[in-house]
Structures are given as C-alpha cells and as structure tokens.
Amino acid sequence: MDPPLATWDFSPLISLWINRFYIYLGFAFGISLWICFQIAIRKQLFIFKDKNSQEKSVPKTTQDLMTNSYISLQKKEIFVSGVKIFYGSQTGTAKGFATVLAEAITSLDLPVAVIDLKEYDPDDHLVEEVTSKSICAFLVATYTDGRPTESAEWFCQWLKEASTDFRFGKTYLKGMRYAVFGLGNSAYASHFNKVGKNVDKWLWMLGAHRIMTRGEGDCDVVKSKQGNIEADFRAWKTKFISQLQILRKGEKKPCDGNCKKGKCKSNEHISEEIETGSHAQDGLHQRDTEEEEPFESTSEEEPDTEDHQSLSSVVDVEDLGKIMNRVKKEKREMEHKEEKTGLFRNTVKNEASERRAMITPALREALTKQGYQLIGSHSGVKLCRWTKLMLRGRGGCYKHTFYGIESHRCMETTPSLACANKCVFCWR
Ligand SMILES: Cc1cc2nc3c(=O)[nH]c(=O)nc-3n(C[C@H](O)[C@H](O)[C@H](O)COP(=O)(O)O)c2cc1C
Numbered sequence: 001m002d003p004p005l006a007t008w009d010f011s012p013l014i015s016l017w018i019n020r021f022y023i024y025l026g027f028a029f030g031i032s033l034w035i036c037f038q039i040a041i042r043k044q045l046f047i048f049k050d051k052n053s054q055e056k057s058v059p060k061t062t063q064d065l066m067t068n069s070y071i072s073l074q075k076k077e078i079f080v081s082g083v084k085i086f087y088g089s090q091t092g093t094a095k096g097f098a099t100v101l102a103e104a105i106t107s108l109d110l111p112v113a114v115i116d117l118k119e120y121d122p123d124d125h126l127v128e129e130v131t132s133k134s135i136c137a138f139l140v141a142t143y144t145d146g147r148p149t150e151s152a153e154w155f156c157q158w159l160k161e162a163s164t165d166f167r168f169g170k171t172y173l174k175g176m177r178y179a180v181f182g183l184g185n186s187a188y189a190s191h192f193n194k195v196g197k198n199v200d201k202w203l204w205m206l207g208a209h210r211i212m213t214r215g216e217g218d219c220d221v222v223k224s225k226q227g228n229i230e231a232d233f234r235a236w237k238t239k240f241i242s243q244l245q246i247l248r249k250g251e252k253k254p255c256d257g258n259c260k261k262g263k264c265k266s267n268e269h270i271s272e273e274i275e276t277g278s279h280a281q282d283g284l285h286q287r288d289t290e291e292e293e294p295f296e297s298t299s300e301e302e303p304d305t306e307d308h309q310s311l312s313s314v315v316d317v318e319d320l321g322k323i324m325n326r327v328k329k330e331k332r333e334m335e336h337k338e339e340k341t342g343l344f345r346n347t348v349k350n351e352a353s354e355r356r357a358m359i360t361p362a363l364r365e366a367l368t369k370q371g372y373q374l375i376g377s378h379s380g381v382k383l384c385r386w387t388k389l390m391l392r393g394r395g396g397c398y399k400h401t402f403y404g405i406e407s408h409r410c411m412e413t414t415p416s417l418a419c420a421n422k423c424v425f426c427w428r
Contacts, residue, residue, distance in 0.1 A: 077250065078133060079133070079247055079248055079249065079250040080110065080133060080134070080135055080244065080247050080248045081111070081132060081133040081134050082110055082111035082112060082113065082133075082134045082135075083102075083105045083110060083111075083112045083113075083134060083135045083136075083137060083244065084112075084113045084115060084129070084134050084135070084136045084137070085098045085101055085102055085105075085112065085113065085114045085115065085136075085137045085139065086098075086115050086116075086117050086120065086136060086137065086138045086139070086140075086155075087114070087115070087116060087117065087138075087139040087140070088117045088138075088139070088140040088141060088148055088149045088151050088152025088155065088156075088195070089116075089139075089141055089149060089151065089183075090141060090143060090149040090150065090151070091141075093141065093183055093229065094139040094140060094141045094149075094183050095116075097139050097181070097183075097217075097233050097237075098114050098137075098139050099114065100233075100237070101137060101139070101237055101240070102114050104237060104241055105241070105244070108241070108244070108245070108248075110244075110248070116151060117140075117151050117152040117154075117155040118150075118151035118152070120155060121154075122154075122155055122158045122159060122162075123158060126173065126176075127172070127173070129173070129175075129176040129177075129178075129208075130173055130174065130175035130176050131175060134177075135177050135178070135179070135211060135244060135247065136176065136177065136178040136179075137178070137179050137180075137181070137240065138178060138179070138180045138181070138196075138199050138200075138203075139181045139183065140152055140156075140180070140181075140182055140183065140195045140196050140199055141182075141183040141184065141195065142182065142183065142184040142188070142191060142192070142193055142194050142195040142196065143195075145191060146188075146190075146191030146194030146195065147194075147195070148195045149195075152195070156195065156198065156199065156202075159198075159199060159202040159203065159206075160198070160202055162202070162206060163201075163202040163203075163205040163206050164205075166320075166321045166373070167373065167381075167383050168206060169207075169373050170205065170206070170207050171206075171207040172206045172207055173203060173206040173207045173208035174207035174208070174209075175207075175208075175209070176203070176207075176208040176209065177208070177209045177211050177247070178203050178208050178209070178210060178211065179210065179211050179212050179214075179215075179240055179243070180196050180199055180200040180203075180210075180214045180215070181196065181214070181215035181216075181217060181233060181236050181240075182195060182196015182197065182199075182200075182214065182215065182216050182217065183196070183217045183219075183229065184196065184216065184217065184218065184219070185218065185219040185220050186218045186220045186223040186224075187219075187220050192216075192218075193216045193217075193218075196214060196215075196216060197214065200214045211243050211247065212239055212240060212243045215232065215233070215235075215236030215239075215240075216232065217229040217232040217233050217236075218232060321375075358377050358378045359374065359377050359378070359380075367380050370382070378416060379416050384397075384407065384410070386400075386407040386410075387407045387408045387410065389407070390406060390407035390408050391407075391408055397410075
C-alpha cells in the first residue's frame with residue numbers, strides 16, 4: 001500500500017526550488033570555466049604547432065627550391081613577346097615577303113602576326129607597341145611619285161602628321177622597337193624607296209627605336225645590291241632574324257664607337273656616359289649609338305633640313321619646338337666652342353648656376369605622368385579631352401554646345417606653370 005500523500009516529505013525539493021538560482025549560477029560558472037579551459041588548451045597547441053612548423057616547414061631543400069624558382073623566374077624574363085609584321089602591298093610582293101618572314105619567325109618559336117596596313121588603325125593601336133615588347137617589322141612598297149600603296153595610305157598619312165605634330169612629341173613611341181624593309185625600283189631614281197625611307201624616318205622622329213638599318217629592296221636587277229629584290233629581302237631577313245635572337249636574349253649591342261658625331265669613342269666612354277645618364281637624357285646622342293650603319297640612315301639629317309626650311313619661310317606655331325631645339329643646339333655648340341677657347345668660361349658657368357628651374361622635379365614627374373608636354377622649365381601643354389573628341393567627331397565641350405565654338409579652335413590656354421594667380425576656374 002502506498003503511503004498517503006500527507007505523509008510525503010517535500011522539504012528537500014522545496015529548498016531546491018527556492019535555491020534554484022544558485023544552481024543555475026553554478027552551472028553557468030562550470031560551463032564558462034570549461035570554455036576558458038578549452039581556449040587555453042587550443043592556444044597552447046597552436047603556439048606549439050607554429051613553432052614546429054617554423055622550424056620544420058622550410059627545410060633546406062625547400063629553401064633551395066625557392067631560390068632556384070626565383071632564379072628561374074628571373075631567367076624567364078621576356079625581352080621579346082613576339083613579332084608583328086606590317087605590310088603595304090599592291091601587287092603582292094611585300095605580302096609574300098611578310099609570309100616568308102613570318103614562317104622564319106615561327107620556326108624560332110616566337111608568336112607572330114602578319115598585318116595588312118589597310119586593316120590597322122595607328123591612331124588606336126600604334127602606341128600599344130611602346131609597352132607590348134613586340135618587334136614591329138614594316139614591309140612597305142613605293143608607288144608612283146613616291147606614294148604608298150592604297151592600303152598603306154592612311155597609315156603613312158597618320159605617321160607623317162604625328163611625327164611633325166608637337167602634341168605627340170619626340171617620345172610618343174619611345175619603347176617601340178622596329179625595322180623597315182622598303183620595296184622599290186631604283187629606276188624611279190628620285191622616289192626610290194621613298195615610302196620605306198619615310199616610314200623609317202617618321203617612326204624614328206616619334207621616338208621609336210630602330211633595331212637595325214633599313215633594308216632596301218630593288219626590283220632593278222642591274223642596280224640591286226644582291227642581284228634582285230628577293231635576294232635583297234633574304235639578306236635583310238637574315239640580319240633581322242639574328243638581331244631578333246640577340247634581342248630575345250636580352251642582349252644589347254654595345255656602341256662600337258662608330259657614332260656619327262664621334263661622341264662615343266670607346267666602350268669605356270660609353271659606360272661613363274651611361275652612368276652619368278647623359279646618354280639617357282640626350283635623345284640625339286642615344287640615337288647615335290643606335291645606328292648600325294649611320295651612312296644609310298637619313299633620319300637625323302632630314303628633320304634639320306626641315307628646320308632650315310621653316311626658318312626661311314613663315315614660321316608655323318607648331319614648328320616652334322623644332323626651331324627652338326635648333327637654336328638650343330647651336331647655342332650649345334657655341335658654348336662648347338667658347339669653352340674650348342677658354343673665353344667667357346666663368347661667365348657662362350655663373351649664368352647656368354644662376355638660372356633656376358620653375359618646375360620642380362616632383363611637379364615635372366607628376367605632369368609628365370598626366371600627359372603634359374613640358375617646354376623648357378616653365379610651361380606645360382596638353383591636348384584637351386574635348387579637342388580630341390571634337391577631332392574624332394564625337395562632340396565637344398559646353399562651349400561648342402552653347403556658343404558654337406569648335407573645341408579644336410578653342411584658344412583657352414594657360415601654358416605657363418609659373419602663373420601665380422589662383423583663378424577659381426583655372427584647369428590647373
Ligand atoms: C606603277 C608603278 C610605279 C612605281 N613607282 C615606284 C617609285 O616611285 N619608287 C620606287 O622605288 N618603286 C616604284 N615602283 C616599284 C614597286 O615599288 C615595286 O615593284 C614593288 O616591289 C611592288 O611591291 P608590291 O608588289 O608589294 O606592291 C613602282 C611600280 C609600279 C608598278
């Protein structure tokens with residue numbers, strides 16, 4: 001028989017119920033202790049593992065591997081990413097030569113692209129060659145009156161204009177490497193290979209680096225150097241391929257001391273000049289060293305003749321840069337002569353030290369990065385975005401919309417960097 005309900009003792013349960021908060025507290029305390037304990041253990045384990053891995057994870061072999069892979073990465077530096085062969089052909093000779101050249105380059109395991117100049121827009125793409133690490137070969141034919149083929153007409157027109165446009169400047173294509181092979185016939189004496197010569201000259205004027213002397217193919221079998229145009233091309237091709245292999249290895253042909261102006265008389269002299277940076281600073285001097293056979297290249301003389309012409313006639317504002325360069329060159333020569341004779345030496349030096357540049361090196365760097373062409377040590381100019389758009393037929397700035405002023409005729413210029421006014425709306 002069950003005891004009656006009244007006889008049951010509920011007092012322990014009641015006391016538990018009354019003290020239930022202490023029980024909860026006890027549980028909570030226990031759980032937090034357990035968590036802290038776990039965290040402490042994990043931390044200890046982690047420190048231990050870390051120590052071990054630091055000691056063991058980079059064994060000598062791995063270290064060696066890392067060093068080796070670094071070296072191999074360094075070794076794998078690419079000096080030539082590929083070759084682009086541009087051709088301007090009418091009856092197919094240049095095109096055929098381009099194919100032959102492409103095959104020869106493919107056998108060297110180098111990527112190659114054969115491009116018809118008809119399908120190439122220099123305005124959009126030529127500047128890519130500055131950084132692309134490719135070598136550009138131009139095979140261009142000359143036609144009546146020294147004109148290019150129809151397919152190369154726009155390319156030549158663009159190059160001609162850009163090379164004399166001060167807004168592009170002398171360094172627009174700096175970094176681009178190229179070689180030219182012209183196709184022509186010496187029977188057309190006054191216009192023999194004119195297109196090849198011009199393309200070579202214009203690229204050079206824009207600052208591109210000529211990797212070898214221009215080749216001249218001559219259809220006149222009597223006058224042709226190698227007997228016929230095919231042989232002329234083969235000779236040029238052989239030279240091109242060997243030059244390509246040199247460049248591919250990252251080797252640079254040292255100056256052989258046969259510079260036109262005789263400024264690099266010995267290799268010792270060159271290294272001195274490179275160290276002092278005079279070669280890098282003086283574009284003309286650098287170009288001297290690039291000439292393999294200076295007598296064949298006309299690029300250096302021709303701009304000068306143009307300068308003479310421009311001086312004798314009405315001066316175009318766009319030619320001012322060239323003229324200034326000539327004046328500076330003459331001044332330098334004069335100073336050089338004076339220094340030689342010992343006359344006025346001290347005065348010249350004092351003047352030079354007194355002259356203070358208005359553009360600080362930091363400002364110069366920043367402006368150049370922004371695309372400004374700096375003139376002397378005082379002014380900077382840049383073609384405005386609206387002008388570019390206007391020239392491309394893609395609209396203009398608000399002055400066009402509101403007042404009908406065509407952007408490329410807009411004369412809002414504040415080229416002097418020394419301007420002390422702080423006008424609110426000045427673009428600077
Ligand atoms: C009508 C005509 C005019 C030419 N005019 C010239 C010229 O002025 N100067 C020149 O060096 N070669 C001239 N040539 C020679 C071509 O440049 C040469 O034949 C070249 O190999 C043609 O190349 P292509 O077959 O790729 O078009 C002329 C050829 C032709 C047919």
